[in-house]
Amino acid sequence: MDKDIEALKKNKSLQFFIKEMKVSDEIIKRDYLTLEKFVNQAVVCNKNEGMDKCKQQLKGIQQKLAFQNNQFYIKSQRCNHWLFENKNHQILENIKYADYDLNENLNTLHEYVVSNNESISGSQMSVLYKLKDIVESEKYMKGLYLFGNCGVGKTYLLKMVANSFAKKNKQVVFVTVNRLIKIVKDTFNSSERDDYNKFLDLCYKVDVLVLDDIGGEITTGSSWSRDELLFGLLNSRLENKKTTFFTSNFNLVELEKLYLSKKNLTKEETAFEAKKVHRFIERIKGLTQQMELKGVNKRY
Numbered sequence: 001m002d003k004d005i006e007a008l009k010k011n012k013s014l015q016f017f018i019k020e021m022k023v024s025d026e027i028i029k030r031d032y033l034t035l036e037k038f039v040n041q042a043v044v045c046n047k048n049e050g051m052d053k054c055k056q057q058l059k060g061i062q063q064k065l066a067f068q069n070n071q072f073y074i075k076s077q078r079c080n081h082w083l084f085e086n087k088n089h090q091i092l093e094n095i096k097y098a099d100y101d102l103n104e105n106l107n108t109l110h111e112y113v114v115s116n117n118e119s120i121s122g123s124q125m126s127v128l129y130k131l132k133d134i135v136e137s138e139k140y141m142k143g144l145y146l147f148g149n150c151g152v153g154k155t156y157l158l159k160m161v162a163n164s165f166a167k168k169n170k171q172v173v174f175v176t177v178n179r180l181i182k183i184v185k186d187t188f189n190s191s192e193r194d195d196y197n198k199f200l201d202l203c204y205k206v207d208v209l210v211l212d213d214i215g216g217e218i219t220t221g222s223s224w225s226r227d228e229l230l231f232g233l234l235n236s237r238l239e240n241k242k243t244t245f246f247t248s249n250f251n252l253v254e255l256e257k258l259y260l261s262k263k264n265l266t267k268e269e270t271a272f273e274a275k276k277v278h279r280f281i282e283r284i285k286g287l288t289q290q291m292e293l294k295g296v297n298k299r300y
Helices: 002-008 012-020 025-030 032-041 080-085 089-094 109-119 122-136 154-167 177-186 193-205 224-239 252-259 267-287
Strands: 061-068 071-078 095-098 143-147 172-176 208-212 243-248 288-292
Touching: 002 025, 002 032, 012 032, 012 061, 025 032, 032 061, 032 071, 080 089, 089 095, 089 154, 095 154, 095 193, 109 122, 109 154, 122 143, 122 154, 122 288, 143 154, 143 267, 154 172, 154 208, 154 243, 172 177, 172 193, 177 193, 177 208, 177 224, 193 224, 224 267, 243 288, 252 267, 267 288
Parallel strands: 095 172, 143 243, 143 288, 172 208, 208 243
Antiparallel strands: 061 071
């Protein structure tokens, strides 16, 4: 049995779990039959070729070794040949919510750079390089707080960031801050409250969250959306190291001033409000690096 275990441990998939999950020989021995079946039967499709090149017994589906709750099991997933012929499948499957038509722009950052390299400005290229680093990192990295004038392409770039993460099988939510608040408020007095809880829970747990146009939601009304809804969401994502992006027409100094621009507050109320706004801005800083995207308004 010891020789059999040593032979199994030469498998690359199993080596990953041994290293990352610190799997012991005792666990390998206990789950030997499952592991032996995987090693002997699994066929890996690595090449980006059509389905006619697929060697799987069930075309387009390959086995993958998984380890959860201290136990090995075999699950099925789409192989590379299937994904090559259905290249947008991962985007449409992994972007769990977007308040725009996903089919309008299915480009990734890499595809955008390749097709527009000569026309990309210096400011845009700096942002693209930073976004590319974040997307390609295998470890957690802060997202970007991307600010700039209206129409310079902030939202457009982050849509491609969402696509790029989705292509890596990361689950993504892309929502304007205004829309997020509206979804929550619309369910306060309705039978759809469970739907609200599910959506907000998704925003808390999703691998990548893009909050578009922060600052655009500010009104002279209650600060509940900032201090309760958004603060709780951002604080949770910061504590759990969940990648988060923002777009805004305001830099963080301007955003803080905007949140403090309420009228008719006493001196004590103003001081208290300043503390709440400061802790909110600090959560954004903890989640992101601030960068400016310069350019002309492309909407006109």
